[in-house]
Amino acid sequence: MQRLTVSTSEALDRFISRVSRRSPLSDDEAAALLALPATIQRARGNADIVSPGELVEQSCLVVDGMLGRFVQMVDGRRQITAMYVAGDMCDLHSVVVPRADGALQALSNVVVLRIPHDDLRRIAKRYPAIVEAFWRDCVVDASIQSVWMANMGRLDAKARMAHLLCEIGTRLEHAGVAKRDRFAFEATQSHLADALGLTPVHVNRTLQDLRSTGFVAIGNRRVEISDWAALAAIAGFDPAYLHLDQDTVSAATAWRHAPASRA
Amino acid sequence: MQRLTVSTSEALDRFISRVSRRSPLSDDEAAALLALPATIQRARGNADIVSPGELVEQSCLVVDGMLGRFVQMVDGRRQITAMYVAGDMCDLHSVVVPRADGALQALSNVVVLRIPHDDLRRIAKRYPAIVEAFWRDCVVDASIQSVWMANMGRLDAKARMAHLLCEIGTRLEHAGVAKRDRFAFEATQSHLADALGLTPVHVNRTLQDLRSTGFVAIGNRRVEISDWAALAAIAGFDPAYLHLDQDTVSAATAWRHAPASRA
DNA sequence: CGTCACTTTGAGACGAGTCAATGACCGTGG
DNA sequence: CCACGGTCATTGACTCGTCTCAAAGTGACG
Structure with missing residues (x-):
């Protein structure tokens, strides 16, 4: 099931096409996103991608597999507050709030692309449509959280x-x-x-x-x-x-x- | 308890001072925020400020009282996914996702300031620090939601x-x-x-x-x-x-x- | 002084948790 | 090649937190 060869641009492409469906981007803007530098990282299930309390310096684009964001109590009980699948940029919010509230953990074997905040900030600054797209992506994440919360409660x-x-x-x-x-x-x-x-x-x-x-x-x-x-x-x-x-x-x-x- | 005279700038002041503690703003930027046009609205408890499904065109700054965001099931059961107090800009997220997922309702008698999206977008475009501050505010809201979710679950x-x-x-x-x-x-x-x-x-x-x-x-x-x-x-x-x-x-x-x- | 919204109380039912054990699968090393 | 250990799935019996339904009490307001 898991691809063995993953090109950076292929993964970015999926992200861009997903994002641009709710936030239209010009060719320039799409090109800027596509030109983002990224390093590939693989991890096994249950591995921490981001540890709780960590000062995050890069965001994380899911290429393959699934990740979860965890809030953990000291007694060991934990709650997953979000799940991310291929094409999702988890941790996009860390660009503006770099201190991680909880862990980001692999729920399966995963392949992710790590993209430095500096580069994301650079293109966000240059292209207003891109900040807006990033902001919107975070807001939609929150909308999903609202529904999870309503489901848990009711x-x-x-x-x-x-x-x-x-x-x-x-x-x-x-x-x-x-x-x-x-x-x-x-x-x-x-x-x-x-x-x-x-x-x-x-x-x-x-x-x-x-x-x-x-x-x-x-x-x-x-x-x-x-x-x-x-x-x-x-x-x-x-x-x-x-x-x-x-x-x-x-x-x-x-x-x-x-x-x-x-x- | 409720103030009878509320000046627009006084309410904006509280918002600015709260926001600037996590997102430093220059004098220019603070001035731009302070110059935002706004109309005062009062409402009694249980009144809808925003109805579910509505296409929102202004955001809402709480001057006095408390508001809640509701997700409602058709059988009438509902879940509050966020509560807002004085100084909070609820609905800031509606600037980028104007279609309301749920209702925004007064939990007490409230005084709110309604600020047109157009004006928020205008200053967001001019001052990068302001978009960032808005984006950050939404992300912190989501962080609060995560904790609520963890609490409900665990x-x-x-x-x-x-x-x-x-x-x-x-x-x-x-x-x-x-x-x-x-x-x-x-x-x-x-x-x-x-x-x-x-x-x-x-x-x-x-x-x-x-x-x-x-x-x-x-x-x-x-x-x-x-x-x-x-x-x-x-x-x-x-x-x-x-x-x-x-x-x-x-x-x-x-x-x-x-x-x-x-x- | 009645109405309405909100709070409080009681008894019983049910969904989900707890504890403990067994079973299935899988990669690894002897 | 098979025994081993680990992780994950499944089962049973019992407990407990929260819900449900129903009724009565309280207080504000016109």
Whole structure:
């Protein structure tokens, strides 16, 4: 599944095409992004890419695999507050707030591109459309966080799990690396537990529950969703909050919908 | 409690002084912010300032009172994903993502200043330090959201409540409108429930539990914290994530701590 | 002085956590 | 080639935090 040869420009290309769908860029601006210097880094699952409290000096573009941002309590319990897939620039926010609040950790074997803040700041300064794009990217990240928070507060385990699967699928498809209903998923059940605010044991039972509906097969490091509509209904999934394209969301549909199963 | 006469420049002043503590601004830049046109708006508790799905065209600076950002499910359940106090510019993110994901609602009687996006964009374009300050403000908001998410996922009701009280107190003191252990708090128990992912009934019981410790007196639209250290210990509160000042946080203390009560 | 919003109380139900053990898989080294 | 250790998935029995439903109490305001 993992590419063995990765060109820097190929990875940047994916980022640029994703970003430019919500923040239009001129040829000059795209070229400036493409010319960014970057160093490739590989890491195994559970390796720290950024350690908590660290003073970060480069941002991190995901080429392959999945990463998570962790907030950790001293008793060892932790919460994943964001997940990043190929094409995502995690840590873009560290350009303006370099002190990391939490860890950035690989959830699978990953390939990332590290891009110095200095270079990002340089092109941000030269091209106003690029700062705006970066700023917007951070705001959309926050929008995703809001939805995660609402789900944790107001949905049960099954709906939260279904929602996460729908979101990851949608984001992977948008990034052009998989179909939304059929993708590699290497994170463990413990990772899912940390992302959903559950225990690994309960994640396991929740997955069995979902499998038994027949809507989704998950296991063997893959997810296969056989009935997307049904899964989305359980989750109350409405992709508007991902802001995948430039404000295509009409006022009427910008609401999130509660799961149909809780009538 | 509520001021009857509010000058626009006085409110902007508070915003500028708060922002400039984490994003240093030149005199020119501060002057540009101070010269922003704004219209005063008053609203009663539970009034929508921004409706979900709306296309927002102005941002909103809190002069007095408290506001919340809501994500709502169609079955009526809702989650507060952010709370804003005096000096906060809520909706700054709407400058780059104008379609509102959720509602912005008054949690008490409020006075806000509405500032057109066009004007914010104009000065953001002219002064790079200002875009950076705005971007940073949004990133800090997201940092706060991360901590809320971690708390919802990994702390029990009592610790979550204690944490929220510590956070609001700290932010109010930083904004210069109250002391952190003694402040007006007009939000209802239902609002607290929506913010913490609980039911109003359980919020009530949790407050009784906290009151019985003697560390905090809450009621009558006021909060009085008699033992800050004890409350902070219950919450595992470490204000580093608020990024109140320009990176004063050392790597060693950037971790959040788990509540001492759960040893 | 009644209405309305908010707070408080009680009893019972249920979702999720805890603890503990077993099972499946996989890479590694003897 | 197989025994080993490690990580991850699964299961069972029991506990506990929080929800639900319902009702009553409090206080502000017209």
